Amino acid sequence: MSQVANPVTDKVKEVFEAVVDALRVPKPEQGSPSAVFQSFEAEALRDEIIRTGRKLWERQYVDGNGGNISCRIGTDYVLCTPTMISKGDMTAADICLSDMDGKIVAGNRLRTSELLLHLEIYRATPRARAVVHCHPPYATAFSLTGTIPPVGLISEYEIFIGPAALARFETPGTQAFAETVLPFVQDHNTILLANHGVVCWSDSITRAEWLVEILESYCKTCVIAGQIGKPLIPIPDQKIQEILALKRRLGFPDSRMSHSMGEDDPAVPASPELERIVRQVIERQEARS
Ligand SMILES: [Zn+2]
Numbered sequence: 001m002s003q004v005a006n007p008v009t010d011k012v013k014e015v016f017e018a019v020v021d022a023l024r025v026p027k028p029e030q031g032s033p034s035a036v037f038q039s040f041e042a043e044a045l046r047d048e049i050i051r052t053g054r055k056l057w058e059r060q061y062v063d064g065n066g067g068n069i070s071c072r073i074g075t076d077y078v079l080c081t082p083t084m085i086s087k088g089d090m091t092a093a094d095i096c097l098s099d100m101d102g103k104i105v106a107g108n109r110l111r112t113s114e115l116l117l118h119l120e121i122y123r124a125t126p127r128a129r130a131v132v133h134c135h136p137p138y139a140t141a142f143s144l145t146g147t148i149p150p151v152g153l154i155s156e157y158e159i160f161i162g163p164a165a166l167a168r169f170e171t172p173g174t175q176a177f178a179e180t181v182l183p184f185v186q187d188h189n190t191i192l193l194a195n196h197g198v199v200c201w202s203d204s205i206t207r208a209e210w211l212v213e214i215l216e217s218y219c220k221t222c223v224i225a226g227q228i229g230k231p232l233i234p235i236p237d238q239k240i241q242e243i244l245a246l247k248r249r250l251g252f253p254d255s256r257m258s259h260s261m262g263e264d265d266p267a268v269p270a271s272p273e274l275e276r277i278v279r280q281v282i283e284r285q286e287a288r289s
Contacts, residue, residue, distance in 0.1 A: 036077055037097045037106035045071050045079050046095045048205045053081065055209060056134050057088030061216065066197075067134035068112040071205050072122060076100060080118065082109030087134075113173030120178045121201050124185045127251070128201035132208040135197035138219035139212075143192040149219050152234040157218040158243045161190045161211060162254040169194040187255040190215050 036042060049069050056062045056069075067087050070080035078098045081087065085094055096107035102119055104111050118131040142149055148166050151158065165184035170177035181191050181199065190200045190211050200211035225232055235243075247254050 031074075033077065033097055033099075033105035036073060039073075042073055042079060042097070043092070045073060045205070046092045049079060049081060049095055050090050050092065052132065052205050052209045053087035053090045056132070056212070057086060059136070059213070059216075061134040061136040061212060062087045063135060067132075068114050068118070069130075069132050069205060069208075070098075070115060070118040071130040072128075073097075077105070078115070078118065078122065080111050080115050082107075083112045085109075114177075116173070116175055116178035117181065117199060120182060121185050121199070124182055125201070127203065127253075128185075129203045130205040130208045131199060131201045132205070132212055133193075133197060133199040134212060136212060136216035136219075138223060139192060139198045139215050140196070141223070142219055143194050143196065143198070146194065148192065149215075149222055150232070152240055153225075153232060154218055154221065155235065155239075155243065157214055158235070158240065159247060159250075160214050160252065161218075162188075162247070162252075162256060164188060164190045164192055164198075164215065165255075166192045166194060169196065172196060187253050189253050 031039065049071065052069055053062075053067075056067055061067065065084045065086060068081045069087070070078050073079055076099060078100065080096050080098055081090065082094050082096055094109055096104050096109055096111045098111055098115060098119075099105050100119060100122070102111070102115055114133055117133060121128050121131050139149075143166065146166065148164055149157075151163050165181075165188040167180035167184060170180050180193070184191050185201070189202060190198065192198050198212060198215060200208045200215070202208040202211060244254060244257055248257060
């Protein structure tokens with residue numbers, strides 16, 4: 001006998017399932033560590049961490065067991081990658097849950113020692129909800145020379161990153177290493193780590209990884225442009241000011257702006273054309289993710 005659609009029955013079923021889900025899954029900020037770890041939000045974030053790890057490995061931004069990814073979940077916890085694993089080989093069972101002191105509270109693996117770096121960033125700025133650390137060759141090459149990539153050359157880099165910072169060298173995995181980024185983390189979402197790699201923070205794991213892509217592509221382009229043997233032509237300063245006005249509105253950090261994030265710049269409004277370009281870039285990135 002064929003099934004006849006019954007809207008009332010379907011609605012009751014939908015409500016019943018929603019109630020079951022609500023009872024089974026506490027809000028992440030309210031639950032015990034194990035409840036948070038088993039929540040649907042944690043499941044989705046684990047998937048995002050795994051997808052991001054594969055991207056980092058496929059793009060050759062990590063080597064051996066290098067690199068690490070984390071994200072905040074609720075107010076009290078961080079999901080993070082474990083130590084001693086290729087970021088291209090992770091499964092959901094490898095992802096750990098840490099408290100804000102770096103103590104593992106759920107999961108079967110040891111956390112990365114560089115979680116200390118991530119935690120310092122989270123404590124320093126609540127805007128950071130995800131952190132990606134890796135070793136992309138061109139950006140890392142800049143760090144070996146103690147050189148911060150130039151600015152004012154490519155609009156996408158100006159909008160999403162702007163001036164990067166360079167943190168001094170410390171032994172990886174130590175608290176001293178973690179604290180090297182603190183002077184920069186408020187005004188920079190992208191920091192080169194001297195003789196080591198890079199770290200980027202954003203409001204999501206995917207977007208933190210975009211910053212790594214944008215940085216690495218930019219550093220590579222700068223190196224190639226430098227080999228042509230002609231002077232580099234900067235974007236006109238007036239256009240840079242328009243970009244900064246847009247960044248203010250978007251809430252993106254930039255050391256060229258004051259600390260009054262998110263306020264409109266009354267002197268130089270961002271043009272509708274520029275906003276259209278940024279929207280296109282974001283849509284393009286989302287389609288690629
Ligand atoms: Zn590293």
